[in-house]
Amino acid sequence: MARFIVRRLVSVVPVLLLVAVFAFFLVHLTPGDPAAYMLGPLATPAQIDQLREALNLNVPLPIQFERWFLGALQGNLGESLFMSIPVPLAIWQRTEPTFLLTLMAVAIEVLIGVSAGVVAATRRNTWVDQLAIAFTSLGLSIPSFWLGLNLIFFFGVNLRVLPVAGYVPLGVSWIGAIRSLLMPACALGFISSALVARMTRASMLEVLSQDFVRTARAKGVAERGVIWRHALRNAILPVITVVGNSFAILLGGLVVTEQVFAIPGVGLLVIHAVLHRDYPVIQGVLLYIVTLYVFINVGMDIVYALVDPRIKFG
Amino acid sequence: MVDSKVPRRRLLRTGLFLGAGAALGGGWMTGPEKTAGLLPTAAAASMTPVKGGTLKVAQVGDPPTLDIMASTADVVTNDTQAIFEGFFALDANGNAQPVLATGAQWSNGNLTLTLPLRTNVLFHNGAQMTAADAAASFQRWLRLAPLGQSAASAVKEVSAPDSHTLVVQLSRPLGLLPVYLASANAMAAVMPRSILEKYGDKPVQEYIGTGPYMFKEWKPDAYLRLVRWDKYAPVRQAASGYAGQRIAYVDQVTIFPVPDVNTRLAGMKSGEYDLAFSVPPDQYAQAKATPTLRVAFLKPSEWFIFNLNKKGRMFTDLKMRQAFRKALDHRPIMEAAFGPQEFWSIASPTIGYLAYQDDKTGADVFNHQDIPGAKELLKQANYNGQPLVWLTTKNYDYMYKGALVAKSQLEAAGFKVDLQVMDWATLVQRRGQPDVYDVFQTGMGGAPAIPPAMDAFVVDKWPGWWSNPKKDEAMQKFEGSVSLADRKAAWSEVQRLFYEDAVAIKVGDFYDYFIMQNKVQGFTAVDFPPYWNIWLGS
Numbered sequence: 097m098a099r100f101i102v103r104r105l106v107s108v109v110p111v112l113l114l115v116a117v118f119a120f121f122l123v124h125l126t127p128g129d130p131a132a133y134m135l136g137p138l139a140t141p142a143q144i145d146q147l148r149e150a151l152n153l154n155v156p157l158p159i160q161f162e163r164w165f166l167g168a169l170q171g172n173l174g175e176s177l178f179m180s181i182p183v184p185l186a187i188w189q190r191t192e193p194t195f196l197l198t199l200m201a202v203a204i205e206v207l208i209g210v211s212a213g214v215v216a217a218t219r220r221n222t223w224v225d226q227l228a229i230a231f232t233s234l235g236l237s238i239p240s241f242w243l244g245l246n247l248i249f250f251f252g253v254n255l256r257v258l259p260v261a262g263y264v265p266l267g268v269s270w271i272g273a274i275r276s277l278l279m280p281a282c283a284l285g286f287i288s289s290a291l292v293a294r295m296t297r298a299s300m301l302e303v304l305s306q307d308f309v310r311t312a313r314a315k316g317v318a319e320r321g322v323i324w325r326h327a328l329r330n331a332i333l334p335v336i337t338v339v340g341n342s343f344a345i346l347l348g349g350l351v352v353t354e355q356v357f358a359i360p361g362v363g364l365l366v367i368h369a370v371l372h373r374d375y376p377v378i379q380g381v382l383l384y385i386v387t388l389y390v391f392i393n394v395g396m397d398i399v400y401a402l403v404d405p406r407i408k409f410g
Numbered sequence: 411m412v413d414s415k416v417p418r419r420r421l422l423r424t425g426l427f428l429g430a431g432a433a434l435g436g437g438w439m440t441g442p443e444k445t446a447g448l449l450p451t452a453a454a455a456s457m458t459p460v461k462g463g464t465l466k467v468a469q470v471g472d473p474p475t476l477d478i479m480a481s482t483a484d485v486v487t488n489d490t491q492a493i494f495e496g497f498f499a500l501d502a503n504g505n506a507q508p509v510l511a512t513g514a515q516w517s518n519g520n521l522t523l524t525l526p527l528r529t530n531v532l533f534h535n536g537a538q539m540t541a542a543d544a545a546a547s548f549q550r551w552l553r554l555a556p557l558g559q560s561a562a563s564a565v566k567e568v569s570a571p572d573s574h575t576l577v578v579q580l581s582r583p584l585g586l587l588p589v590y591l592a593s594a595n596a597m598a599a600v601m602p603r604s605i606l607e608k609y610g611d612k613p614v615q616e617y618i619g620t621g622p623y624m625f626k627e628w629k630p631d632a633y634l635r636l637v638r639w640d641k642y643a644p645v646r647q648a649a650s651g652y653a654g655q656r657i658a659y660v661d662q663v664t665i666f667p668v669p670d671v672n673t674r675l676a677g678m679k680s681g682e683y684d685l686a687f688s689v690p691p692d693q694y695a696q697a698k699a700t701p702t703l704r705v706a707f708l709k710p711s712e713w714f715i716f717n718l719n720k721k722g723r724m725f726t727d728l729k730m731r732q733a734f735r736k737a738l739d740h741r742p743i744m745e746a747a748f749g750p751q752e753f754w755s756i757a758s759p760t761i762g763y764l765a766y767q768d769d770k771t772g773a774d775v776f777n778h779q780d781i782p783g784a785k786e787l788l789k790q791a792n793y794n795g796q797p798l799v800w801l802t803t804k805n806y807d808y809m810y811k812g813a814l815v816a817k818s819q820l821e822a823a824g825f826k827v828d829l830q831v832m833d834w835a836t837l838v839q840r841r842g843q844p845d846v847y848d849v850f851q852t853g854m855g856g857a858p859a860i861p862p863a864m865d866a867f868v869v870d871k872w873p874g875w876w877s878n879p880k881k882d883e884a885m886q887k888f889e890g891s892v893s894l895a896d897r898k899a900a901w902s903e904v905q906r907l908f909y910e911d912a913v914a915i916k917v918g919d920f921y922d923y924f925i926m927q928n929k930v931q932g933f934t935a936v937d938f939p940p941y942w943n944i945w946l947g948s
Binding site: 129132189190259261263360 | 471472474475480481482483554556559610611612613615629630631632633666667668669670672673676677679680681682832833835836838839840842871
């Protein structure tokens with residue numbers, strides 16, 4: 097297993113190199129200028145040029161790339177042009193709300209999705225099944241910002257039980273942190289639970305028709321045990337893939353949701369970096385997201401083997 | 411502030427970034443006077459100022475820097491003008507009133523300006539403000555701020571003959587210098603010399619000023635916190651506009667970047683924020699219908715401009731520019747761009763506000779649609795059907811909607827229009843290239859009194875590139891005169907040339923508004939509403 101993990105990790109290196117090259121040129125070739133943004137709309141060309149000089153943006157692109165790339169190889173991703181802090185620190189500062197939000201959203205997604213999927217599969221073709229399917233279609237069709245705004249108006253404005261926006265860091269109050277993330281987590285969790293429910297239902301239906309389930313029932317195992325211990329464990333693999341993917345997507349930044357709820361996470365960092373043309377941050381975040389994806393995929397492979405002993409690392 | 415307003419106000423943008431009126435000067439009055447008609451009677455209750463509490467502000471986004479001198483972005487001015495102070499500030503009539511200077515003394519045929527400085531002013535680091543700090547700050551302002559740069563060519567020398575006097579020697583008359591120095595936007599803020607030496611012309615990262623609030627903490631995208639500076643020494647004069655006595659009633663001000671406009675409004679309704687910026691007109695009805703909230707209008711605020719590229723391509727020809735003007739009917743454009751009539755006006759051709767309002771000059775051509783006339787001019791100019799490239803953006807809803815309506819009107823007159831939609835950052839870059847476009851649109855604010863000569867369209871280097879020696883002459887008179895009457899006459903001449911040259915199209919004036927909780931008292935409805943003098947009533 098150790099060899100497998102090492103091999104997977106080594107294969108990441110060329111991917112990251114490619115992404116680094118892409119990220120750099122993509123953001124530098126996009127029109128727009130961080131100096132112009134920083135100085136505001138009234139800035140004169142001379143003034144912009146002066147600041148570009150100070151920020152080292154007047155250096156030819158290949159040389160900028162060389163500097164950045166050599167730095168990146170040594171773990172130095174540069175400094176944010178606007179926040180004047182190292183890029184990894186900027187990302188790290190935004191990781192807490194995004195990570196916590198992702199955990200909560202995935203927990204809600206699994207809770208709703210798996211339960212709905214199992215219930216629908218075990219009561220196939222009944223009204224319960226129909227209801228579950230209708231519910232999942234709803235989840236797939238509603239945009240997260242719309243659901244988010246409705247939650248804000250209901251729980252934040254009408255009932256006033258939750259804060260409408262913002263984030264309270266864990267270090268200040270963990271209850272505050274959870275309260276501030278509850279609505280966005282519900283919005284995201286509900287929406288991504290739709291896919292999980294569908295996957296669980298399909299996979300459960302397949303497993304429930306297999307011989308070992310009949311055998312388990314014949315042995316006199318209680319129905320609850322048949323479903324939750326025998327069938328679900330066999331049906332869960334594709335669901336893990338879906339959940340793992342949504343984990344990676346969520347961690348990579350929830351641009352829309354973080355914007356609606358004004359949560360200072362990675363998503364908001366990305367969107368501001370793009371709007372301000374904060375090149376080092378855009379590049380850094382792209383690398384971070386790719387690295388996350390790769391590691392989460394490796395992590396999922398390991399989970400497969402733990403859940404299903406038939407899978408061997410090769 | 412011209413054009414810079416865009417980032418703040420019409421933001422909705424991301425719901426991102428940053429109004430004419432007959433009531434001249436009305437925009438400078440404080441909330442209660444100005445919005446009397448909109449105030450629920452209960453709000454008039456506690457009018458006695460009280461100290462304490464936290465003012466929570468919902469802002470449209472994070473500032474790119476907290477160095478007030480280094481950026482013209484609205485959000486920077488809004489968030490930091492309580493930390494820093496300059497030599498003067500503008501009062502409700504747009505005149506410069508003392509803040510750190512005690513007055514402005516002209517001598518030597520108006521070529522020497524002496525600024526005596528107050529002696530009891532402490533920086534937030536405890537050090538006393540001296541003329542050395544003031545001189546270093548003044549010099550930096552000449553290098554960094556657009557107004558400073560435009561003043562720089564007239565400034566021969568800045569000296570500090572003693573610890574509390576600053577003397578500015580000019581090479582040509584610049585009667586407007588105190589007004590330049592009073593601008594809140596890209597303010598000539600006095601900062602400690604040691605800090606300026608440390609950061610040079612880069613934005614400073616130690617935010618030490620002399621204002622009623624001091625910088626406490628900034629967590630990007632989360633909040634910016636200011637706290638009362640207990641050793642603040644206010645001037646004695648009564649408060650007016652940005653000028654006069656500044657009192658820090660609330661203990662602290664917390665500014666939250668809330669980029670989504672719906673969330674800003676929701677936070678106002680739920681009571682989480684006390685004051686919100688940049689709520690678009692389509693949310694006005696909701697805000698007005700919420701009994702806990704009240705609204706303050708800023709009239710006049712800005713005017714909508716279609717700026718023509720006079721350096722390259724088709725609009726180098728005056729006839730083409732006149733044809734463009736004759737093709738337009740302003741009412742449907744303003745309706746599409748700004749919605750309810752409460753938010754805009756096409757009543758006046760004026761390109762100046764407050765003391766400089768001129769409702770007559772240009773009235774003969776302002777908003778006179780004449781399609782056959784436009785067609786005739788196109789024929790005379792030998793227009794060959796080359797597409798008119800119009801740069802627009804959806805980052806500011808009004809710009810896109812206005813451009814869309816204008817496009818159909820222009821096509822009816824025979825223009826071919828290529829409307830190119832892009833993000834604001836790209837537009838700002840492209841509008842600097844005279845060979846790639848013909849028109850772009852933006853908002854112009856406060857011209858020319860707040861502060862003067864920030865009207866980008868009169869500067870020949872600004873995109874659009876209006877060059878005319880007569881205009882330069884009028885601008886020289888405008889800037890040089892110490893007398894308001896002379897300046898007023900000079901500005902009317904600029905307005906006459908603006909219409910004669912068909913420099914750009916003033917489509918109409920539009921207004922801004924602010925939403926606050928009823929308990930927020932002492933609010934000043936100006937372009938950059940200050941946080942001082944606000945208290946939280948019951």
